[in-house]
């Protein structure tokens with residue numbers, strides 16, 4: 001099949017020309033941020049760097065980093081670089097404690113984000129003849145809105161399903177002959193399992209491709225999904241802070257994801273020292289948005305551990321590639337597609353009058369994550385009836401649901417029964433095998 005591109009000139013641009021484009025955009029972007037974001041201007045002043053010091057992409061390393069802690073400190077409007085009247089949308093994801101990350105978009109930002117998602121859909125073989133079923137969550141989560149917009153740009157008939165209601169997903173998929181499915185890999189596996197239980201064979205399923213991301217998944221999982229659904233499964237990566245899905249996307253070669261580097265410049269750093277590492281090294285991925293207007297983060301530390309490669313790709317795209325993320329340099333977990341920080345659980349426990357003696361246990365049954373939190377009972381909360389304890393567990397689980405957006409099963413356990421560690425407390429037991 002002849003390879004198709006959504007924006008060929010950019011996607012196949014020679015590296016030198018791309019560098020030139022990135023340099024021009026960066027110089028403008030640094031000025032924009034310095035002039036409009038006092039928070040970042042202070043960081044630059046403290047580092048002794050001014051916009052005049054940034055003459056090309058080679059000077060990027062002179063700029064300070066931003067991290068989730070900065071987003072928390074500057075919450076909610078402190079990193080906004082455009083007047084509110086120019087902003088048209090927010091999206092949001094978990095913060096490390098009670099404050100969520102809120103990202104802002106101008107219409108220009110929404111457009112460039114949707115272009116990125118459109119590139120991903122076209123790379124997965126999508127055209128205006130396709131029926132694209134978007135089963136990522138809609139709302140504050142970026143998955144649904146991002147792929148919805150990309151699907152419109154490609155001209156696919158878009159089914160804005162959101163996630164869940166699996167029987168309804170299957171009904172629409174089969175009645176309307178959906179050809180592309182966009183959702184988390186674990187939900188794709190679940191849909192596949194349900195179709196299989198209902199007696200569908202891969203050849204009865206109209207799908208030809210899937211665009212799956214937002215959480216780590218293995219090659220083994222990819223093969224399983226491809227087999228049950230009878231499709232080719234493509235990875236897609238992104239994060240709310242930079243836009244959402246579509247920061248990077250897989251092509252037919254399926255050996256890593258092309259980064260949309262005309263919009264997002266990627267660096268790999270040593271997570272301990274901050275030193276920029278050469279191409280091919282494993283380290284923390286850092287992104288600079290080169291042309292976003294409202295929420296243009298410069299040198300944002302993603303905490304995703306990854307490797308970059310400029311090896312020639314058979315699809316003809318020249319965009320740099322990132323490997324599947326290989327883990328994180330912080331303690332963020334992704335449970336059922338939702339980002340969870342242990343510190344969020346701790347915040348809830350303290351708010352509810354418990355001690356921060358807890359343990360999170362994550363496992364996977366079939367294709368669904370299980371999420372249990374053991375919490376030590378305190379003297380003040382003590383109840384000697386089973387119904388009393390159940391009510392307390394339910395109340396805690398509800399408070400955690402409000403903080404996290406997903407439901408844990410809470411177990412109140414005897415005081416001092418959670419093993420005390422002599423070093424760092426073991427807060428998380430993750431029994432899933434998500435990394436190859």
Ligand code: DLL
Pocket residue numbers: 093094136142143212213214215216217235236237238239240241244245246302304324325334339
């Ligand atoms: O998960 C955006 C997204 C939506 C990506 C739909 C792909 C598809 P956040 O909720 O901000 O945004 O979570 C971002 O999720 O830093 C990674 O740790 C993880 N992540 C995202 N995509 C992948 C992937 C969305 N393909 C965080 N593989 C990121 C592994 C991923 N991890």
